Amino acid sequence: MDALAGLKTITSESVQVCLTSPPFYLMRRYGTTSAWPDGWHGELGHEPHPNDFVRHLLHVFDEVWRVLRDDGCLWVNLADTFNNKQGKKGTTNAPNGCNGRFAAGGKGYATALRKQPEFFKHYVPGIAHKSEMGVPYRFHLAMTDPALRRFVGAPEGPQWTCRRTIIWAKSLVALESQKAEGNAMPEPTRDRPSRNYEFLFLFSKQPDYLFDRSAIDVPSRASSRNEDRANAGSVWQTQAKVLSDTDPGPEALLRINPEASPYRHVAMWPRSLVRTMLLPTTREGDTVLDPFAGSGTTGQVAVEMNRKAILIESSPACQAALTDRLKRSNGQLFY
Numbered sequence: 001m002d003a004l005a006g007l008k009t010i011t012s013e014s015v016q017v018c019l020t021s022p023p024f025y026l027m028r029r030y031g032t033t034s035a036w037p038d039g040w041h042g043e044l045g046h047e048p049h050p051n052d053f054v055r056h057l058l059h060v061f062d063e064v065w066r067v068l069r070d071d072g073c074l075w076v077n078l079a080d081t082f083n084n085k086q087g088k089k090g091t092t093n094a095p096n097g098c099n100g101r102f103a104a105g106g107k108g109y110a111t112a113l114r115k116q117p118e119f120f121k122h123y124v125p126g127i128a129h130k131s132e133m134g135v136p137y138r139f140h141l142a143m144t145d146p147a148l149r150r151f152v153g154a155p156e157g158p159q160w161t162c163r164r165t166i167i168w169a170k171s172l173v174a175l176e177s178q179k180a181e182g183n184a185m186p187e188p189t190r191d192r193p194s195r196n197y198e199f200l201f202l203f204s205k206q207p208d209y210l211f212d213r214s215a216i217d218v219p220s221r222a223s224s225r226n227e228d229r230a231n232a233g234s235v236w237q238t239q240a241k242v243l244s245d246t247d248p249g250p251e252a253l254l255r256i257n258p259e260a261s262p263y264r265h266v267a268m269w270p271r272s273l274v275r276t277m278l279l280p281t282t283r284e285g286d287t288v289l290d291p292f293a294g295s296g297t298t299g300q301v302a303v304e305m306n307r308k309a310i311l312i313e314s315s316p317a318c319q320a321a322l323t324d325r326l327k328r329s330n331g332q333l334f335y
């Protein structure tokens with residue numbers, strides 16, 4: 001079911017936490033189009049302008065506001081996209097028949113996407129060629145400032161409090177030693193640094209909300225006493241290790257057999273990331289919501305942590321994936 005339609009079926013103030021990774025602007029195609037309240041009909045993430053995309057996200061998160069408890073919160077994972085004139089070989093927005101490399105997903109991904117009529121992303125007039133479009137910043141500002149909400153053309157709606165922007169680091173480089181650790185997606189471009197991070201925005205409905213920081217505190221480096229803990233901070237690194245779904249470690253990702261899996265192009269969250277978002281913001285028995293559930297990582301981790309999960313997902317391939325995953329975790333599914 002479409003995120004907006006699915007959210008409308010959920011009881012008001014019944015959810016403790018929403019955590020979600022919507023499609024990023026002009027990145028992947030999931031093959032799901034829907035009708036939006038402003039009259040546009042199309043796939044979320046492929047709107048003519050980033051402000052249109054942000055407006056559609058606001059429609060979704062206005063409903064999330066309604067279903068969240070007043071002491072609840074919302075985590076949104078986003079990253080930016082470059083504006084690029086079509087025709088540049090080697091990028092995901094290359095024109096028809098490009099035989100070049102594709103920055104995201106490799107050759108199989110490119111071949112699969114080429115079969116879709118609207119594969120190639122468009123150029124956004126008004127934003128410079130090769131510039132980041134600032135999509136996460138537009139989104140942050142429109143969620144938190146009514147003037148910016150109007151700027152993207154959204155009707156009046158809730159004003160969120162952004163409590164922290166967290167950097168989810170896929171890899172890190174220590175400047176002094178020049179040593180890299182982690183495993184970010186390589187990028188072929190030579191005239192800028194690659195992006196080895198994504199944002200996690202933490203929003204609340206009101207200044208006071210359920211957040212137990214001690215649940216994610218880390219061992220203190222300043223103290224020799226084992227029990228001393230310190231603030232985990234706001235740069236969270238994952239190692240991008242690919243382990244099996246049944247691996248007990250919190251770092252695990254779903255192992256995907258690239259030949260067999262129909263949903264290998266969903267950008268899946270590592271389980272450790274979901275766990276770190278849920279630990280301070282939920283208690284056992286609480287209800288967790290993901291309106292862009294993908295392969296169901298949120299649901300799987302929530303169920304493992306004795307939370308209830310409501311998952312919404314519009315792509316049939318992803319629904320099949322998350323049904324399969326949740327069955328293995330003994331979870332109950334609604335979509």
Ligand SMILES: C[S@@+](CC[C@H](N)C(=O)[O-])C[C@H]1O[C@@H](n2cnc3c(N)ncnc32)[C@H](O)[C@@H]1O
Nearest residue numbers: 002003021030268269292294295296297314315
């Ligand atoms: C980045 S993926 C989420 C991945 C997920 N966090 C995981 O770990 O698997 C975004 C998902 O949103 C879904 N989607 C796109 N547009 C949607 C819509 N309008 N309503 C519901 N789901 C949608 C896509 O099919 C895709 O599975």
